[in-house]
Amino acid sequence: MRRLSVLLLCVMLVILPLTGCQGNSTPESGQASTAEPGKVTKFAIGASSPGGGFYMGASAISTVVNQQLKDKFEAAVEVTGASANNAMLVHAGEIEVGMCATEVAWEAYHGKFDFEGKTCDKIRAVMPGWGGVYMFITTADSGIKTLKDFNGKSYSGGPVGSSNEIITNRVFKLFDIKANMMNLPNSDAARALGDGTIDGFSLAHPTSAVSELEATKKLTLITIGPEYEKAFKEAYPQYVWLDIPAGYYKALPDGAHGAGLYNMVISSSDQDDEFVYQVVKAVYENNDLVNTIFPQFAKESGLENVGYSTIPYHAGAVKYFKEKGINIPDELMPPEMK
Structure with missing residues (x-):
């Protein structure tokens, strides 16, 4: 799996906004998987610059993963250009998980407003975050x-x-x-x-x-x-x-x-279902740990807020939600599950 250094990612902040999302992903790039037993898979969570809620939210997820799933995964928070940049990076397979605001996710997924001509239709919601x-x-x-x-x-x-x-x-x-x-x-x-x-x-x-x-x-x-x-x-x-x-x-x-x-956690439809399932499960079942890092995220990311998403969920997230008895609206079901 290709890892980007912070320096290269900073260069991407300039390059990616000028390129379209459609068709940027490659099958071997930026995919986390649970397919190899005993192997710890590293993955990135695209946040924003330090000081904002995205960085705090990404830090909370990273802490949960690195404590609760340390035998399977190792998460790192990466500084990015936030919502629009994260949607592009996730779609392109350059990062596995990202933070994204609901209105930006909707525009990216549908190719509207600033995303006209550069649709990011591979992005999927992973879990709700918090309102802002x-x-x-x-x-x-x-x-x-x-x-x-x-x-x-x-x-x-x-x-x-x-x-x-x-x-x-x-x-x-x-x-x-x-x-x-x-x-x-x-x-x-x-x-x-x-x-x-x-x-x-x-x-x-x-x-x-x-x-x-x-x-x-x-x-x-x-x-x-x-x-x-x-x-x-x-x-x-x-x-x-x-x-x-x-x-x-x-x-x-x-x-x-x-x-x-409403801030969301997003991933790509290319990401392994079991990987997304494990991350979602770990975050929801360790809410007390999330609360010590970012109380707002812990309080407002509850399962009752799943409907705040403006784009379809990832199949791995849907698996966890269904286990918990949460009904996902048809418009938020991923195309690959229909």
Whole structure:
């Protein structure tokens, strides 16, 4: 099985967004298997840059696998460009598992919006993760109170190909906000805002980067609120609308409502069914361990949330869900099982 070094993967962040997903996979590339007894198979979980929920979620899965399935598998978290990049990498067989937002997964699978002409129809859902609300983050002393106040400011939309970058570009274009855009990793963006290098950045709740930044800075957190909701829904109906709980962030004592996503774990239809089954089973049956690493993932990835997926599930995941008595809607059943 071919492994990519972090350096090569970083190069892929530039190359892959320019190529189509259709037909990129090769049978021998990036496939985990349980076919050889006694052999420990290494596999990658595509996350995002450190500081965001994807990295925390991937770390939780990796920890479970490396503790509970150490005789069969060894998982490693890889820094990637997040959702869109992970969909492409998974489809191409370059990584075995990836984190992906529901709206990006839907667009990739169907070849819509940013994926027009580069359909990633091999991607499959593995398990639900956690809900998130997109936030546009700035400092309280910036004078920025609404989305349109970012006009003319220095702003990081997030890593290239990430769901944060995608929604930032859509929001700024839809509402004619012309900022000086850049694409910093999540942790770098938080530091840059803290030292005044940029005026704002995008990240989805929940995120440790914002909580850590609030320890030293007073922030303003803006969502796609009521004044923008109707127009945004009409332009982009694939997003979900969720709440940030009251008191989660100092800057939002009463919570907030906004456009969001449900984060998912994805794999490829080319991946071995038993491999996916074993990973799914291990994560669900070691929820207490997941909770010590990322409580939000442990709380919101329950079997009752399987229906949040926007793409079909992997056959290996379906096997586990059926064992637990979960009925999968027909539209979420993988084509290969119909």
